[in-house]
Amino acid sequence: MTTVLVPETATPAEVPSVTRRSSRPWRILGYAALGAAGVVVLLPFYWMVLSSLKTNNEVFTIPVRWITTDPVWSNYADIWSKSNMGAWLGNTVFLSAVVTLLQVATGSFAAYGFAKVHFPGRDVLFLAYIGTLAVPWQSYMVPQFVMMTKLQLTDSLWSIVALQAFGALGVFMMKQFYETVPDELLDAARIDGMSEYGIYRRIMLPLSVPALASLTLITAVTTWNDYMGPLIYLRSPDLWTIQIGLKSFISQYNAEYALIMTGSVLSVLPIVVVFLLGQRYFVEGIATTGLKG
Amino acid sequence: MTTMPVRRRRWRNTAVGLSFLLPNFIGFLILTLIPVGLLFYYAFTEWNVFGGATWTGLDNFRQMARDTTFWTALRNTLYYAAFHIPLTLGVSLGLALLLNRKLRGVAFFRTVAFFPYITSIVAVAQIWNMLFSPGYGPVNELLRWVGVDNPPGWTTSADWSMPAVILVGTWRDMGYYMLLFLAGLQTIPGQLYEAARVDGASAWQRFRAVTLPGLRPTTFFITVLLTIGSFKVFDLILVMTNGGPGQSTLVLAQYIFRKGFEENQFGYASAVSIVLFAICLVVTVVQFVVNKRRSS
Incomplete structure (x- = not known):
């Protein structure tokens, strides 16, 4: 479900902007454009939050009411009893945590092998990883489903764990980072008698905290938002994630506009919070690997 | 040792x-x-x-050649790609240029522009379906206000469902590609702009002579990503229109899903998958070759 290509130019976005202060009309034009773009990006989110605080009849009115004087906070209480929101959120939190943990652990471990241990056949194996990154997931989802069925891994939360946790993304991203660590540092440790596992744990892991943070955030957000995996593999309603649950809620109560928006807010909120907390790592991870979920 | x-x-x-x-x-x-x-x-x-x-040898591929639904899905996928790629390139480059200037609020906006990309497909599709609602939605109200008497039916109309999906796809992706463009812009040395300024180049000339050539590797990389992303477009369409109305937004990836998971024809679905894979591969290779030829 992810595609990664090696960027040719990307660098961490820390370099100060080079443009000079421009003339007055240009500045005014710049602010006007910034304002317009801000409206286009944010208005749909404002609409979502606003609608979640209205009654159903108030959501669609002519003209549209862009403020509500009497917010219906009870929507945020009703949603829990009208839907299985609690269980969906629980499943999604569980999946995001387990997938992220496995992806970060196995990915960084394998990346160390690829980046810093020299042995025959290594580059061929890495080519296999890179090669499959170019294959769209949509084109092998069917054979993958057949494999999972043979492993009896369908209709269980573990099918999503298996699906997401061993992606090539983590290996690729961590390898990129490990290659920037000078070999001399590791050789010094080797001469001191440290094993490769010791070097990985005592030297590489502490050095790679920023890269690990990027990978953690990106994996967690991708897993949280994944729609296709759970749609294909999780048939029983008690296994549903927030995305599948919300979608079924929308089909079931298609006229409950306000509650649908309440559910949407709840499905987005945790991700926005996580993103705002770790924004720097998230953005750096994307700028250096150019990945797409 | x-x-x-x-x-x-x-x-x-x-x-x-x-x-x-x-x-x-x-x-x-x-x-x-x-x-x-x-x-x-x-x-x-x-x-x-x-x-x-x-x-069965090539039977699946022979069947595909006669399968009108397959051709519809292929045509729709090309339709999506033909508009989504240039639109997203333009919008995200514009945003990046804007955010690369010294304006107040730029840092805040860089954060905000990323929100659509981290928002789940289900929420995005639902919000936009409501905004695009033909009778009472804010989009059509705005259109009526600016004087469009008969605004489109968007996702309820076979002619307008694809444009609606393309617009939402661009809205969702632009922050992501903007970020890649910003990273590219910051690799262009400031001295080049100073030199151009000393030579009396106008803003437009500086953009043509310094920014665009400097961004070439980034633009290439983004075009490859965008192309692959457009050809495999799937979940957004599945949730927003489910391929409809009729077959107006049915795309290749969704056709694979239907054949494989709804009709359980694993063999045929795999054959269509190979077509999708081959298209992505060919497009990527062609882009690499063209890029190499142009830069030499």
Whole structure:
């Protein structure tokens, strides 16, 4: 479900902007454009939050009411009893945590092998990883489903764990980072008698905290938002994630506009919070690997 | 270490190296590498969940050539790509140029522009379906206000559903590509702009002579990503329109999903998958070749 290509130019976005202060009309034009773009990006989110605080009849009115004087906070209480929101959120939190943990652990471990241990056949194996990154997931989802069925891994939360946790993304991203660590540092440790596992744990892991943070955030957000995996593999309603649950809620109560928006807010909120907390790592991870979920 | 015989050391290195790869590789092998390989076998078989796979050679591909729904899906995918790629390129480059200037609030906006990209498809599709609602939605109200008497039906109309999906796709992706463009802009040396300024180049000339050439590698990389992303577009459409109305937004990836998971025709679905894979591959290779030729 992810595609990664090696960027040719990307660098961490820390370099100060080079443009000079421009003339007055240009500045005014710049602010006007910034304002317009801000409206286009944010208005749909404002609409979502606003609608979640209205009654159903108030959501669609002519003209549209862009403020509500009497917010219906009870929507945020009703949603829990009208839907299985609690269980969906629980499943999604569980999946995001387990997938992220496995992806970060196995990915960084394998990346160390690829980046810093020299042995025959290594580059061929890495080519296999890179090669499959170019294959769209949509084109092998069917054979993958057949494999999972043979492993009896369908209709269980573990099918999503298996699906997401061993992606090539983590290996690729961590390898990129490990290659920037000078070999001399590791050789010094080797001469001191440290094993490769010791070097990985005592030297590489502490050095790679920023890269690990990027990978953690990106994996967690991708897993949280994944729609296709759970749609294909999780048939029983008690296994549903927030995305599948919300979608079924929308089909079931298609006229409950306000509650649908309440559910949407709840499905987005945790991700926005996580993103705002770790924004720097998230953005750096994307700028250096150019990945797409 | 130096006293260990060379051969033994190599053997040990291999064992240690493999032990690092193994935990990830086993999962990767079973769930990605083998399925990708199997794809090329299934595509030449007739297979549904009940029987086993029977080798049928090129039958699936012959059937595809006559399958009008397949051609509709292919045409719709090209339609999506033809508009989504240039639109997203333009919008995200524009945003990046804007945010690369010294304006107040730029840092805040960089954060905000990323929100659509991290918002789940289900929420995005639902919000926009409501905004696009033909009778009472804010989009059409705005259109009426600016004087459009008969605004489009968007996702309820076979003619306008694809434009609606393309617009939402661009809205969702622009922050992501903007970020990549920003990273590219920051690799262009400031002296080049100063030199151009000294030579009396106008803003437009500086953009043409310095910014665009400097961004070439970034633009190329983004175009490849965008192209692959457009050809495999799937979940947004599945949630927003489910391919409809009629077949007006049915795309290749969704057709694979229908054949494979709804009609259980694994063989035929795999054959369509190969077409999708081949398109992505060919487009990427062509872009690489063109880029190489242009830069030499």
